[in-house]
Amino acid sequence: MGDTTTISQPATEAGRAPAPQPPQPQQQIGVVTAVTGFKLSCLLQGPSAPFQGQGTYSAAQIGALVKVPTPNAMAFGFIQNLTLHQRATDEKMYRAATAEIELLGELAVRSPGTPPVFSRGISTYPVLGAPAYTATERDLARIYAKPDTPTLQIGVLHQDPDKIAYLRAQDFLSKHSAIVGTVGSGKSCALTLILRALLAAHPNGHVVLLDPHDEYAQAFQGMAEVITPQNLQLPYWLLSYEEIVEVLCSRDPVSRSREASILKDAIIEAKREFLATPGAAGPAGSGTYLTVDTPTPYRLTTVVQKIGQAMGKLDRPDNTLPYLRLMTTIETLRQDKRYAFMFSGLSVRDNMAEILSRVLRIPVAGKPITIVGLSAVPSEIVNVLVSLLCRLIFDFAVWNDRGETVPIMLVCDEAHRYIPREESAGFEPTRRSIARIAKEGRKYGVSLCLVTQRPSEISEAILSQCSTLFALRMTNERDQAFVRSTLPESAAGLLNTLPTLRQQEAIIIGEGVAHPMRIRFNDLDPSHHPKGKATSFTEAWGEDRKGLDFVNSIVERWRHQTP
Numbered sequence: 001m002g003d004t005t006t007i008s009q010p011a012t013e014a015g016r017a018p019a020p021q022p023p024q025p026q027q028q029i030g031v032v033t034a035v036t037g038f039k040l041s042c043l044l045q046g047p048s049a050p051f052q053g054q055g056t057y058s059a060a061q062i063g064a065l066v067k068v069p070t071p072n073a074m075a076f077g078f079i080q081n082l083t084l085h086q087r088a089t090d091e092k093m094y095r096a097a098t099a100e101i102e103l104l105g106e107l108a109v110r111s112p113g114t115p116p117v118f119s120r121g122i123s124t125y126p127v128l129g130a131p132a133y134t135a136t137e138r139d140l141a142r143i144y145a146k147p148d149t150p151t152l153q154i155g156v157l158h159q160d161p162d163k164i165a166y167l168r169a170q171d172f173l174s175k176h177s178a179i180v181g182t183v184g185s186g187k188s189c190a191l192t193l194i195l196r197a198l199l200a201a202h203p204n205g206h207v208v209l210l211d212p213h214d215e216y217a218q219a220f221q222g223m224a225e226v227i228t229p230q231n232l233q234l235p236y237w238l239l240s241y242e243e244i245v246e247v248l249c250s251r252d253p254v255s256r257s258r259e260a261s262i263l264k265d266a267i268i269e270a271k272r273e274f275l276a277t278p279g280a281a282g283p284a285g286s287g288t289y290l291t292v293d294t295p296t297p298y299r300l301t302t303v304v305q306k307i308g309q310a311m312g313k314l315d316r317p318d319n320t321l322p323y324l325r326l327m328t329t330i331e332t333l334r335q336d337k338r339y340a341f342m343f344s345g346l347s348v349r350d351n352m353a354e355i356l357s358r359v360l361r362i363p364v365a366g367k368p369i370t371i372v373g374l375s376a377v378p379s380e381i382v383n384v385l386v387s388l389l390c391r392l393i394f395d396f397a398v399w400n401d402r403g404e405t406v407p408i409m410l411v412c413d414e415a416h417r418y419i420p421r422e423e424s425a426g427f428e429p430t431r432r433s434i435a436r437i438a439k440e441g442r443k444y445g446v447s448l449c450l451v452t453q454r455p456s457e458i459s460e461a462i463l464s465q466c467s468t469l470f471a472l473r474m475t476n477e478r479d480q481a482f483v484r485s486t487l488p489e490s491a492a493g494l495l496n497t498l499p500t501l502r503q504q505e506a507i508i509i510g511e512g513v514a515h516p517m518r519i520r521f522n523d524l525d526p527s528h529h530p531k532g533k534a535t536s537f538t539e540a541w542g543e544d545r546k547g548l549d550f551v552n553s554i555v556e557r558w559r560h561q562t563p
């Protein structure tokens with residue numbers, strides 16, 4: 001090995017990602033010493049004094065793109081790991097450094113006279129002793145060229161900030177995706193950026209975004225229908241049997257099953273009665289196919305009445321407890337103002353089509369995204385509400401006229417809350433609604449985008465359905481290992497950089513991009529930043545502003561349940 005190696009990247013502080021900078025001219029970093037499957041080992045060319053215990057091997061960086069000529073093409077891969085081997089004798093310190101490279105694909109001339117094109121996979125392996133070089137600007141331009149399908153521009157390549165990173169719109173949209181990364185790594189901004197780019201290109205889209213912290217409303221001002229419990233009625237009669245059991249019945253399994261069966265009979269009777277009311281049936285039609293899950297209106301007062309009647313027929317009065325409990329719970333919820341969006345039910349009418357039309361944006365009417373603000377929803381029923389919404393979206397797609405599908409994208413922030421890995425945690429129907437979309441949604445034109453800081457706590461079966469992955473900085477070992485296990489081998493080199501990514505940087509892998517890439521998301525306009533209502537302690541504790549009046553006003557609201 002020669003001693004003329006130039007250093008392409010400055011040495012960095014340990015643990016920090018190197019700053020993106022324009023790629024240097026092609027430069028040899030070493031030679032191939034082993035070839036196994038899709039992996040190469042390279043002996044790295046040393047610094048100024050090879051094998052003498054001096055200097056650093058700074059030309060090779062984890063996650064860097066390198067190339068190795070093969071007999072008929074140029075193979076490319078990412079550096080996955082680096083090792084320095086040292087041995088000291090009496091007189092000298094001997095050193096050798098090796099790099100493991102995960103192959104990605106090759107650049108080859110497909111037909112004479114045409115420029116080389118990049119494709120995944122390798123047709124011929126590099127030979128032992130072949131030189132390994134850093135990729136050049138031209139290589140990057142060829143590999144990450146603009147695909148000839150519609151694209152979205154969301155950022156720039158890490159290796160070269162002058163090169164645009166393209167997302168393939170159709171592949172990204174029609175399949176499921178996930179955005180993962182530690183808190184503060186830039187997931188919410190990335191999501192906003194992607195959706196804004198998407199909706200600018202497709203102003204008649206249908207996106208439903210579940211927003212647990214009410215942070216997206218201002219990021220999509222003017223183009224979003226913002227739904228909160230204050231402005232939408234989602235009547236209880238839309239709930240499935242399982243969902244209403246979750247809301248109304250006791251926790252302990254024995255009481256729950258007794259209450260559930262009483263409730264079931266009462267609901268079916270109440271539905272029949274409502275449909276029999278002259279003029280009330282509306283588009284819901286006749287009751288011949290009625291089940292406890294059919295989304296037809298019924299009155300809660302009738303349910304209470306039916307439960308009362310059933311209780312009256314009991315021959316042993318000591319069995320009345322489940323009946324009484326149900327009636328009390330229903331009455332309490334009807335009085336509770338926090339539940340008014342679901343249980344007020346002053347006038348029951350069949351407005352299911354209106355609700356769907358508003359939530360799914362049909363017609364779009366200039367607002368292609370619905371933001372469902374969940375922060376004001378009582379925590380006891382957030383899961384039920386999410387289950388209901390996901391089920392409505394999926395069932396709407398299933399009952400869609402095949403010829404005229406309205407494709408819908410469901411975005412779920414903080415997804416680990418709704419689809420936890422542990423079956424016992426969370427609410428089973430919610431997990432099932434989302435799992436059903438993950439499994440079958442594509443068939444019906446429903447795509448899912450999951451956003452989470454805890455990928456390892458999400459149901460593996462659901463996350464593995466996500467074809468495009470945006471992985472932002474991730475420090476937790478378990479999360480990294482989990483993400484790696486759900487992905488193809490060829491991306492392992494890039495994924496090793498996950499803990500050192502900077503805010504706003506991401507690795508994108510999967511169907512949405514031509515090839516795995518490390519990018520920096522574009523800067524989001526400050527007026528489009530998602531903003532949570534996080535309390536600033538430092539600001540609030542800065543001065544003594546509030547008095548007894550303030551406490552009084554809270555007590556007042558508390559008692560009268562007025563927001």
Ligand SMILES: Nc1ncnc2c1ncn2[C@@H]1O[C@H](COP(=O)(O)OP(=O)(O)O)[C@@H](O)[C@H]1O
Nearest residue numbers: 182183184185186187188189504521522523524
């Ligand atoms: N693309 C971006 N453009 C501008 N600022 C960003 C971008 N990505 C992240 N940031 C900054 O990082 C902060 C945290 O990002 P955020 O998206 O809220 O992270 P997360 O949702 O992962 O917790 C933001 O408040 C913003 O200041």
Ligand SMILES: [Mg+2]
Nearest residue numbers: 184187188189
């Ligand atoms: Mg966030």
